[in-house]
Amino acid sequence: MATYKKRGYKPKKEKIVQEVEETFDETQSTTAEVFNNLDDAANKSEQWIENNSKPLFYGLVAVAVVILGYLAYNKLIAVPTEKTASNELAHPRVLFDEATTSAGVKADSLYTLALEGGVNGKYGFIDIASNFSGTKAGNIANYYAGISYLKMKDYKNAIKYLSDFSSDDALLGPTALGAIGDAFADIDQPEDALDYYQKAANLKKNNFTTPLFLFKAGQVAMNLKKYSKAETLFAQIKKDFADSDQGRDIEKYINSAKYAQ
Structure with a gap:
């Protein structure tokens, strides 16, 4: 039996290849477009950085200065000041503790000394609260000053100093x-x-x-x-x-x- 090909007939293999090529061309085109967009964005970013290099540099320098300044302040000023304030607080606290176990004129005298200091040049609670106001010791000095005034029935000063005290402690x-x-x-x-x-x-x-x-x-x-x-x-x-x-x-x-x- 004789075989023949119909007019316009294309083998299936050639058709598949053609479809693949067409699909590939479309995908390749889309990928190229994406990369072109990325290149454009990168170029714009580089251009922006180049145009703003000085402000960026000065901004980074400013941030570095702030960080270094904070570290220097903390090490050279804050920590030593906190230590000094804590040491100063020890003396009036001894007087305060002694006053709480005393009564009458003796107790009032001890509370007064604890508040005003002056013994051997030592600070009292009032001086510590004023001169070291940014420290933990300065804050707690407000509490002790307030309680001392309360014990001495000086209620207005008690309210003043206790109002300046703050604490997250569950009891204090x-x-x-x-x-x-x-x-x-x-x-x-x-x-x-x-x-x-x-x-x-x-x-x-x-x-x-x-x-x-x-x-x-x-x-x-x-x-x-x-x-x-x-x-x-x-x-x-x-x-x-x-x-x-x-x-x-x-x-x-x-x-x-x-x-x-």
Whole structure:
């Protein structure tokens, strides 16, 4: 039998090759375009860097100066100053500790010495708080000064120095706020006292300062005839701090507030 080819017939292999070549040409074209775009972007970046080389250089120099300046300040000034302040704090703290175990005129005299210094040229808490205000020792000096004034019944100065003190410590921070509350209570500013007692209770919740200042806040609220608030404060002690010193007889205070309304 004779075989023949139809007019226009192309072998399948040639058709596949042609399709591959066409696809390859299209892919190759797209890839080339991408690389061309990348080249253009790189050229523009190089041109921008070249045009802005001086500002970039000065910017890097400025950053380096800031970093080196910080390191130099920290090593040559901050650390030695902190050490000096800490050493200065040791002397008035000894006087403060002695004053807390004394009474009457002797205690006041010791607190005064701790505050004002002067013994053998040593600084007191006031000088340390002023001259080393940016240090940890200067900050803690504010606390000791505030408590010293509170013990001496100089309430305005107690509030001043305690307000300048700040701490993240779980006990010291609330104690300072609570001491401000005590000072306001002693100068007959119960609204302010209530505010600071609540701040002290909520600052760092723990089993010691929180129930103590909740209880003080509750008592002030009772004196202000804010009986509902007092009941809420006392009830919080019962709920969360029943085993604390304030929680043992808290039920009677809750009832007093409840029936006073």
